[in-house]
Amino acid sequence: MIEVRFMKLATDRQTTAVAAVLVVLDDGSHTFTGELPAAILDTPILDRTHPQGRILFYDDPLMWAKNCHKAFRGPYLSADISRQTEKPQFRRGDTPPDLIG
Numbered sequence: 001m002i003e004v005r006f007m008k009l010a011t012d013r014q015t016t017a018v019a020a021v022l023v024v025l026d027d028g029s030h031t032f033t034g035e036l037p038a039a040i041l042d043t044p045i046l047d048r049t050h051p052q053g054r055i056l057f058y059d060d061p062l063m064w065a066k067n068c069h070k071a072f073r074g075p076y077l078s079a080d081i082s083r084q085t086e087k088p089q090f091r092r093g094d095t096p097p098d099l100i101g
Contacts, residue, residue: 001025002065003083006036009076019077024065045071 001024008019020034022041032038041057045067050060057064065081072079 001083001085002062002081004065004068005080005082006034006040006072007078007080008036016078021082022065022068024061026062028061030061030065043068043071 004022004024005018006020006022007016009015010017018034020032020036020040022030022032024030032041041064044054044056045064046053047055047063047067050063055064055067066084069079069081
């Protein structure tokens with residue numbers, strides 16, 4: 001799960017305020033709330049590790065959310081990851097915790 005807060009510059013031009021919040025769950029489902037249009041999710045994010053060199057939100061919501069701070073980093077709109085939980089990584093042969101017992 002990852003939570004991204006989109007921050008925009010307030011009218012006093014000295015402070016920022018939360019303009020929208022994106023929450024993406026591990027299964028790819030998401031919620032987007034706030035005053036920004038959901039069309040912001042159509043912004044491609046550059047990623048050299050991806051075969052096409054960019055990530056679209058609906059192709060990989062979690063990866064897009066993890067990397068969106070690279071695209072939204074200006075003074076008027078920025079993206080900050082406010083919460084992130086990683087799925088545990090298991091090596092081959094490890095017993096997942098829910099099967100121990």
